[in-house]
Amino acid sequence: MIYYHSFVNRLFLKNFKRRSALQISTNVFLCNNKTIKTQNKIQQRIGFIGDGNMSKAIFRSMIKYNLIDTSQVYVASPFKQNLDIWVKWNANVTLDNSEVTEKCDIIFLAVKPYLLSNAVATMYSEKKLKKISNKLFVSILAGITLETLENVLSKFPGSRVIRVLPNTPMLVGEGCSIFCPGKYATREDIDLLQIILNTSGISEQVPENMINPIGALSGSGPAFVYLIIEALSDGCVRMGVHRDIATKFAAKTVLGAAKMVLETNKHPGVLKDEVCSAGGTTIAGIHALEKAGVRGGMMNAIEASAIRAVEVGKQK
Numbered sequence: 001m002i003y004y005h006s007f008v009n010r011l012f013l014k015n016f017k018r019r020s021a022l023q024i025s026t027n028v029f030l031c032n033n034k035t036i037k038t039q040n041k042i043q044q045r046i047g048f049i050g051d052g053n054m055s056k057a058i059f060r061s062m063i064k065y066n067l068i069d070t071s072q073v074y075v076a077s078p079f080k081q082n083l084d085i086w087v088k089w090n091a092n093v094t095l096d097n098s099e100v101t102e103k104c105d106i107i108f109l110a111v112k113p114y115l116l117s118n119a120v121a122t123m124y125s126e127k128k129l130k131k132i133s134n135k136l137f138v139s140i141l142a143g144i145t146l147e148t149l150e151n152v153l154s155k156f157p158g159s160r161v162i163r164v165l166p167n168t169p170m171l172v173g174e175g176c177s178i179f180c181p182g183k184y185a186t187r188e189d190i191d192l193l194q195i196i197l198n199t200s201g202i203s204e205q206v207p208e209n210m211i212n213p214i215g216a217l218s219g220s221g222p223a224f225v226y227l228i229i230e231a232l233s234d235g236c237v238r239m240g241v242h243r244d245i246a247t248k249f250a251a252k253t254v255l256g257a258a259k260m261v262l263e264t265n266k267h268p269g270v271l272k273d274e275v276c277s278a279g280g281t282t283i284a285g286i287h288a289l290e291k292a293g294v295r296g297g298m299m300n301a302i303e304a305s306a307i308r309a310v311e312v313g314k315q316k
């Protein structure tokens with residue numbers, strides 16, 4: 001069912017992208033089997049507490065896919081020099097986290113997990129606390145549970161929380177995000193978040209205990225795949241090929257293989273067998289990989305990242 005929804009979502013989103021180019025004002029999405037109408041651009045003000053890699057990917061994907069205007073975005077960082085790039089992108093910038101909380105409707109919490117309490121402590125002033133009500137907080141912090149988030153954010157009256165684990169390929173329209181709504185998040189909050197996430201990829205609602213293991217794959221996985229691409233390229237360079245063609249072909253081969261898995265619906269093992277001629281070149285390479293324990297290595301990587309997410313969630 002989940003896959004069906006993703007597929008239908010993508011069809012609608014392809015239409016959305018085409019129609020938004022034509023500046024038609026209303027778009028239709030299917031989220032969790034429900035049709036939603038939304039304006040071409042979302043109207044809410046969006047804030048980022050934290051100005052790093054993941055905030056940039058979310059912001060730039062929203063701009064790239066025409067979902068918001070830069071004037072609707074506020075970003076806070078304690079480091080002035082980090083904000084220069086955001087100024088160049090025409091976002092509103094501040095050194096004061098509480099300005100983002102006060103001015104925005106949806107606030108992405110995007111600092112390192114161990115900095116959560118520190119960041120929240122600077123997201124309000126006692127005088128204005130009552131004014132910071134009915135906000136939607138979207139946490140992208142690895143490992144930090146909804147229980148912790150709801151506790152920390154309970155000082156803001158009427159706050160709702162959704163926990164998301166996005167990934168940086170959002171930037172190129174191939175994001176993969178999982179999320180779990182907190183106790184007070186509404187259907188509208190979820191729909192809006194899915195519009196943001198699905199504009200540049202796919203998203204799935206999952207039970208909270210699935211966020212760490214799936215996030216180990218989708219959140220950290222891009223780094224694992226970059227490492228593989230680099231290693232494939234290194235192998236080619238070792239055999240005398242120039243680096244530029246080696247890296248381009250390594251990336252394109254990974255992209256092509258991924259598309260084969262998604263579009264043929266064949267088991268990866270079947271697709272592997274289709275490449276391996278009897279006594280041929282590929283099986284010689286597969287043998288080398290198996291001897292090196294590549295499969296176990298990959299499984300260990302997912303396990304290690306998922307376990308680490310629990311640990312970072314406990315750091316103070």
Ligand SMILES: NC(=O)C1=CN([C@@H]2O[C@H](COP(=O)(O)OP(=O)(O)OC[C@H]3O[C@@H](n4cnc5c(N)ncnc54)[C@H](O)[C@@H]3O)[C@@H](O)[C@H]2O)C=CC1
Nearest residue numbers: 050051052053054077110111112113119140141142166219
């Ligand atoms: N990078 C990734 O691919 C993904 C990251 N995440 C999560 O996103 C969060 C951010 O990760 P990145 O963007 O990679 O980290 P990053 O280190 O690039 O960015 C974090 C930013 O927070 C800023 N910061 C530090 N203290 C602050 C404070 N008190 N108030 C406001 N801003 C403050 C820093 O200037 C820094 O630029 C982390 O919690 C991580 O677990 C989740 C999924 C994927």
Ligand SMILES: O=C(O)[C@@H]1CCC=N1
Nearest residue numbers: 142215219220221312
């Ligand atoms: O490495 C990290 O902790 C973050 C979470 C997922 C991707 N990057």
